[in-house]
Amino acid sequence: MRRSLSAALALTIFGAAPAMAALRLCNQSFDVLNIAMAEPREGGFITRGWWRVAPNQCATLERELLRSRYYYVFASDIFGREALAGSIPMCVATQRFEIEGQEDCLLRGYLDARFLEVDTQEQDNWTVFVSPRPQ
Template sequence: MKLFSVVVCVLAAGTAGAAAQQRSPDGFRACNLTAREIEVAKALDTGVSDGTSRIVISEGWYKLPPNACTFLWTGPLQYGQYLVYAQDKVSGREWTGTVPVCVAPQAFTIRASTCGPNHHRRLFRQVAVGRQNGWTHNFTP
């Protein structure tokens, strides 16, 4: 099982009303602006094909306490688009998108174009960061 580090952020009073996405220091940072712990998964379309379809690398679960942030990707961003998904296992709430990506019930790293046994698909949100070196994606209530 993987351990993921979480950086706790002090959120300014006006942050909760901020846009769901904004610029940040180098890297792709995810922030949980809810009052409950969420689990986050990340994915990246490599642009490489295995001969039948494109290979997507997905990884999770990052446990993110309320009002905390963590870097999902560190350093200057090298891709124009990143994929994220989050869930609150207690309430059943999901933060989804339209891109199907393979995940597993426990901590995982999947490097494949198709889901294997014990994997299932979740719909990830595609986040276009353009030519930014840093980005913050907020999971809001």
């Protein structure tokens, strides 16, 4: 009786937890990275940043159920060099930000950055890995 009660308690604590939906980024490079992300919203995009991710660490960029197949990520090292090669232009700021709309970034006082398109294949969870740059 005691053994079955212990097993049931362990299952309740460890085994029955619901899976958490998230978009994560893991830094496998040798540099500290600054991360921004963008997602589609009502006919446009919203960008958010910054997350600082140390080498061999991960950050959760979106904690809710992924609503879109495509998300966009920008990563740079602490010297401002791009760590992901993207081609989608979107707005970022120098400090923590949330920007709606991606047109006329410079005219609106923002910086222009090239984001990488991430295809989540319509999964609830997705992890982006940033590898070291080729030398």
